[in-house]
Amino acid sequence: MYRRWLWPSLSFPGVLWLIVLFVVPFYAVLAVSLGTVDPILFQPVPIWNPLEWNVGWLQEALQRLAPGGIWFDVGIRTIVYVALSLVLCLLIGYPVAYYTARHAGRWKGLILILIILPLWISYMMRMLAWVNLLQADGYINRFLMFTHVLSQPRDWLGGSSSTVIFALVYGYIPYLILPLFASLDRIERSHVEAARDLGASPWSAFRTVTLPLSKTGILGGAVLITLPMFGDYYTPNIVSMSPKTSMIGNQIDLYFHGGPQPTLGAALTIILAVFLTFLMAYYMWSIHRAQRDVGAVGAL
Amino acid sequence: MARGEIELTKLTKEFAEVRAVDAIDLHVPGGEFFSLLGPSGCGKTTTLRMIAGFERPTSGQIVLDGTDVAYTPPHQRNVNTVFQNYALFPHLNVYDNIAFGLKRAKRPKAEIRDRVGKALELVQLSGYERRKSSQLSGGQQQRVALARALILNPAVLLLDEPLGALDAKLRKTLQIELKALQQEVGITFLYVTHDQEEALTMSDRLAVMNAGKVEQVGNPRDVYEDPETLFVADFLGVSNLMAAQIVSTSTSACKVAVDGYELETRGTDLDVTGEAKIVIRPERIELEPHGSQSGPNRIPGMVERVVYIGSAMQVIVRAATGESLQALVQNTGSAIPYEQGTPLQLHLPVDALRVLPSGIGDAPSLKGEEPDPEPAAAG
Amino acid sequence: MTTVAEQRPAAGFSTSARLRGWLRNPWGKPRFLVLITWAYILWSIVPVLIAVQFSFNETRSRTVWDSFSTRWYWGDPVDSVWHDPTLRHALVQTFKLAGADVLIAVPIGVLLALGLARWHGRGSAASNFIMLFPLVTPEIVMGVSLLLVFSELFTFIHTGTTAQILGHVTFSISFVVVIVRGRLFSIGRQYEEAAADLGASPFVALTRVLLPLLTPAIVAAAAVVFAISADDFVISQWLSRGGDTDTVPIRIYSATRAAPLPSVNAIATIMMVITLLIVTLGFLTWRAFTRGESKAGTAAEDFGTAFRL
Numbered sequence: 010m011y012r013r014w015l016w017p018s019l020s021f022p023g024v025l026w027l028i029v030l031f032v033v034p035f036y037a038v039l040a041v042s043l044g045t046v047d048p049i050l051f052q053p054v055p056i057w058n059p060l061e062w063n064v065g066w067l068q069e070a071l072q073r074l075a076p077g078g079i080w081f082d083v084g085i086r087t088i089v090y091v092a093l094s095l096v097l098c099l100l101i102g103y104p105v106a107y108y109t110a111r112h113a114g115r116w117k118g119l120i121l122i123l124i125i126l127p128l129w130i131s132y133m134m135r136m137l138a139w140v141n142l143l144q145a146d147g148y149i150n151r152f153l154m155f156t157h158v159l160s161q162p163r164d165w166l167g168g169s170s171s172t173v174i175f176a177l178v179y180g181y182i183p184y185l186i187l188p189l190f191a192s193l194d195r196i197e198r199s200h201v202e203a204a205r206d207l208g209a210s211p212w213s214a215f216r217t218v219t220l221p222l223s224k225t226g227i228l229g230g231a232v233l234i235t236l237p238m239f240g241d242y243y244t245p246n247i248v249s250m251s252p253k254t255s256m257i258g259n260q261i262d263l264y265f266h267g268g269p270q271p272t273l274g275a276a277l278t279i280i281l282a283v284f285l286t287f288l289m290a291y292y293m294w295s296i297h298r299a300q301r302d303v304g305a306v307g308a309l
Numbered sequence: 310m311a312r313g314e315i316e317l318t319k320l321t322k323e324f325a326e327v328r329a330v331d332a333i334d335l336h337v338p339g340g341e342f343f344s345l346l347g348p349s350g351c352g353k354t355t356t357l358r359m360i361a362g363f364e365r366p367t368s369g370q371i372v373l374d375g376t377d378v379a380y381t382p383p384h385q386r387n388v389n390t391v392f393q394n395y396a397l398f399p400h401l402n403v404y405d406n407i408a409f410g411l412k413r414a415k416r417p418k419a420e421i422r423d424r425v426g427k428a429l430e431l432v433q434l435s436g437y438e439r440r441k442s443s444q445l446s447g448g449q450q451q452r453v454a455l456a457r458a459l460i461l462n463p464a465v466l467l468l469d470e471p472l473g474a475l476d477a478k479l480r481k482t483l484q485i486e487l488k489a490l491q492q493e494v495g496i497t498f499l500y501v502t503h504d505q506e507e508a509l510t511m512s513d514r515l516a517v518m519n520a521g522k523v524e525q526v527g528n529p530r531d532v533y534e535d536p537e538t539l540f541v542a543d544f545l546g547v548s549n550l551m552a553a554q555i556v557s558t559s560t561s562a563c564k565v566a567v568d569g570y571e572l573e574t575r576g577t578d579l580d581v582t583g584e585a586k587i588v589i590r591p592e593r594i595e596l597e598p599h600g601s602q603s604g605p606n607r608i609p610g611m612v613e614r615v616v617y618i619g620s621a622m623q624v625i626v627r628a629a630t631g632e633s634l635q636a637l638v639q640n641t642g643s644a645i646p647y648e649q650g651t652p653l654q655l656h657l658p659v660d661a662l663r664v665l666p667s668g669i670g671d672a673p674s675l676k677g678e679e680p681d682p683e684p685a686a687a688g
Numbered sequence: 689m690t691t692v693a694e695q696r697p698a699a700g701f702s703t704s705a706r707l708r709g710w711l712r713n714p715w716g717k718p719r720f721l722v723l724i725t726w727a728y729i730l731w732s733i734v735p736v737l738i739a740v741q742f743s744f745n746e747t748r749s750r751t752v753w754d755s756f757s758t759r760w761y762w763g764d765p766v767d768s769v770w771h772d773p774t775l776r777h778a779l780v781q782t783f784k785l786a787g788a789d790v791l792i793a794v795p796i797g798v799l800l801a802l803g804l805a806r807w808h809g810r811g812s813a814a815s816n817f818i819m820l821f822p823l824v825t826p827e828i829v830m831g832v833s834l835l836l837v838f839s840e841l842f843t844f845i846h847t848g849t850t851a852q853i854l855g856h857v858t859f860s861i862s863f864v865v866v867i868v869r870g871r872l873f874s875i876g877r878q879y880e881e882a883a884a885d886l887g888a889s890p891f892v893a894l895t896r897v898l899l900p901l902l903t904p905a906i907v908a909a910a911a912v913v914f915a916i917s918a919d920d921f922v923i924s925q926w927l928s929r930g931g932d933t934d935t936v937p938i939r940i941y942s943a944t945r946a947a948p949l950p951s952v953n954a955i956a957t958i959m960m961v962i963t964l965l966i967v968t969l970g971f972l973t974w975r976a977f978t979r980g981e982s983k984a985g986t987a988a989e990d991f992g993t994a995f996r997l
Contacts, residue, residue, distance in 0.1 A: 010362070010880070011890045013809070016802070016803045016812075017803065017809065019800070020799070020800050020804055020815055022800070023799060024800070024815045026857070026858065027818050027821075030854055030855075030857075030858045031818070031858050032818065032821075033837060033841070034833035034834050034836065034837035035833050037840055037841050038833045038836055041840060053840070055836075105725045107721065108724070108725040109725065112718065113725075120725065123733065124729070124732075126732075126733065127732050127736075129963060130964075132921065133921060134739065134956040136944070138735035138739035141739055141742060141953075142735055142738065142751075147751040148738070179732075236825075237827060240828035240829060242828065243922070246941075246945065247941065247944050250945065261828055261832060262828070275832065278828070278833075281826070281828075282829050288824075289824040292823075293817070293821070293823075293824050296820055296824075297820065300870060301873075361885060362884070363877075363885075382884070383881070383884040383885055384887045384888055384890075384893075390882070396879055396881070398879060398882070398883075398897060399901065410886035413887040413888050414887055457886065458885075461887065
């Protein structure tokens with residue numbers, strides 16, 4: 010019905026844009042990280058020809074990440090922060106998603122709106138809100154002193170790991186709850202009822218039916234938030250003024266905006282991207298599959 | 310040639326490795342209500358879509374009133390389609406839906422208004438111009454789809470299982486309406502369905518399709534009473550198949566042996582020997598009291614089950630040959646003379662009994678004759 | 689014989705028994721789930737409400753409430769949003785970028801969605817892969833790559849508004865594709881076939897039939913792109929030249945680490961309100977177009993695909 014060249018032609022502007030402004034820049038990162046540094050001007054000199062690539066800076070970056078290197082602690086810390094935040098997000102988010110999907114009844118619409126709302130509120134504003142609350146004279150300290158938990162105000166914003174983790178959880182949890190909710194919502198009531206009918210207690214029915222069926226949602230949501238979390242640098246910067254809590258993202262940020270060695274920063278970026286490749290691949294595959302499930306792919 | 314005449318020649322459609330339509334030949338004279346009948350996946354819808362232009366044939370010809378349109382884009386063919394889900398444009402109201410084709414043909418506004426009005430009258434929906442399709446019932450949507458297609462005076466109207474989404478009562482009403490409509494408008498209706506009762510009720514002629522091939526073409530009576538293959542026999546109605554051994558065949562009569570009983574059947578011009586099947590329709594089986602008059606084609610049996618279906622009774626009888634046969638007895642209002650366990654005698658009248666080659670879908674070969682103008686199966 | 693009255697146990701369960709019964713009711717909703725959910729919602733939203741409240745504080749404090757005042761919005765002659773040029777320009781820049789993003793990314797994305805949904809020839813798989821990539825890439829990787837490409841390769845583009853717009857569009861296109869393509873799959877081919885059947889050329893079928901049917905998804909995509917762009921921090925910061933190319937998120941970020949005034953709260957509130965208004969407007973427009981559709985959950989299909997539901 011349609012000419013065969015129509016669909017590729019319609020795709021052309023978008024694909025061209027993405028190649029020029031996404032694929033090529035990625036190659037630029039490779040070229041810079043595998044390039045050299047001008048010794049006089051301290052400027053990075055990118056090498057565009059793969060045959061001439063210089064792995065020196067990449068090796069330097071890897072050495073710094075290895076045990077004993079100056080970035081080793083940062084790397085470990087990043088992984089720990091992300092892992093802890095993910096676990097906390099799941100522990101809080103799953104019950105919320107579960108309740109909304111299966112038991113909310115007539116409140117479902119309202120609760121959904123309230124859960125989706127943070128997604129439309131600027132991340133920065135949400136962080137700002139907590140920075141205000143965690144000030145020396147902010148509500149949190151005042152409340153804790155009022156209830157005699159603390160005898161004097163505590164410095165929450167001066168370099169505390171728990172504050173950073175707390176902020177990460179607060180910031181990213183809405184992005185986990187939504188896919189979790191969607192996958193739980195899709196589970197047919199009749200499956201759980203069948204389990205109950207066959208003698209399972211509520212907890213057992215949950216464990217043997219609902220939980221396994223929501224696995225893809227858990228996985229999808231987890232990947233959805235860990236990917237950006239690994240590259241996060243602004244959250245530690247906002248809620249902690251200290252290098253004690255810096256993550257990999259902070260290092261990259263420093264090397265571009267603070268220090269004279271963008272090449273190192275580029276190298277670190279490449280290493281980060283490679284590290285995240287498996288997560289990214291899984292995520293891509295799940296989007297692709299979800300799109301195909303929506304409806305049959307039509308050829309015209 | 311008459312208007313709306315379709316000639317399919319060796320029409321084939323392959324998807325990946327699968328031959329959805331396998332070199333079929335079909336001829337539909339103009340002005341007929343013609344059905345394509347078959348189970349899902351038999352290729353009937355694909356054939357229809359090729360005639361409409363939504364699928365490109367892999368090979369073959371589609372000749373419409375003398376012109377091969379197989380590779381013409383759909384918007385340039387003089388055929389129109391009523392889709393299974395009606396495909397009424399949701400963003401347009403009834404009037405704009407029906408007027409759509411006329412607007413594409415750039416007809417003047419006054420003419421459009423006039424013709425849409427007449428089309429709405431034809432399908433008895435005058436006054437519904439402003440409604441949106443979501444405000445219409447299933448039956449009403451179907452009628453709008455009809456009007457939308459017919460208003461363009463196509464040579465052929467293609468209908469893709471249009472009554473599938475409706476409940477039984479509405480379906481029956483619309484079947485009658487559609488048939489009447491076709492006779493009134495006079496163009497060829499090509500109707501695709503898997504419902505054999507529907508096909509038999511409405512068609513002037515029909516083609517039974519299976520696995521991409523045409524098994525038999527004929528009018529409803531011929532296809533039902535004289536199935537030429539096992540598949541056709543089985544697909545239309547209850548078939549009461551029995552395995553048999555051929556004793557002799559001729560074009561006037563055949564003799565077969567079923568488990569020791571010798572039966573005489575109708576003649577056949579199919580070349581069948583050895584193992585075969587015989588078929589008889591339930592309503593043709595005659596039930597006689599046990600031990601009554603003897604004669605050819607009588608088999609003793611015992612009633613297994615009686616099922617009351619309102620207008621008739623299904624009497625399932627286990628014959629002495631071992632098979633369970635279903636007989637259909639009209640409900641005359643008097644008491645049911647059969648109950649479980651009653652012994653009786655089955656009479657299978659000679660001219661109701663037909664011989665078919667064994668094996669579903671086996672293509673029978675014609676004994677030394679040239680292919681009919683309407684061959685039963687190809688290749 | 690014992691009467692029913694005598695068989696009845698002593699009136700009134702103990703409180704602990706009643707509490708246990710309430711908690712264990714097999715048909716009732718698990719109570720702790722209710723508590724957790726509402727506690728979460730409060731924890732999620734109340735801090736923001738407090739921040740909004742403090743934007744109306746009379747004093748310079750973001751932590752100690754004094755009295756209601758609109759000082760930080762327009763009252764204060766130096767530091768209010770209205771008077772402070774850095775804040776004002778940040779607002780303008782934010783919405784400039786968001787608007788440009790919508791105007792550029794949505795058309796490109798719609799075309800790409802149509803193309804990718806129907807294209808099955810050579811190159812379609814690779815194109816689909818390229819389209820999915822920005823969705824899965826951490827923003828810092830994108831920020832680094834864009835900064836480097838503008839400083840080392842496309843040096844005719846300097847950091848600043850142009851670079852920021854280019855960056856925003858780059859990550860927005862994929863969102864548009866995913867949203868529009870989702871709806872495209874739901875619609876199917878039937879309407880275009882019906883149009884062609886009735887004599888419409890392929891061009892007419894695309895523009896007069898398919899595109900109107902895609903309008904809800906396009907509207908949803910535009911709203912999502914706007915919100916994502918307004919909220920964006922990383923790309924905007926990396927490609928910013930400072931000064932009035934800083935956006936509101938950048939201002940909030942830099943201010944938070946210094947000693948901010950409630951004017952920061954004010955500007956954040958303003959941006960939040962405008963973004964929410966636009967999203968609501970988008971949603972209402974979407975609903976106007978999908979009126980009469982019987983399918984439940986089409987909202988989830990259109991808006992949700994942005995979050996890979």
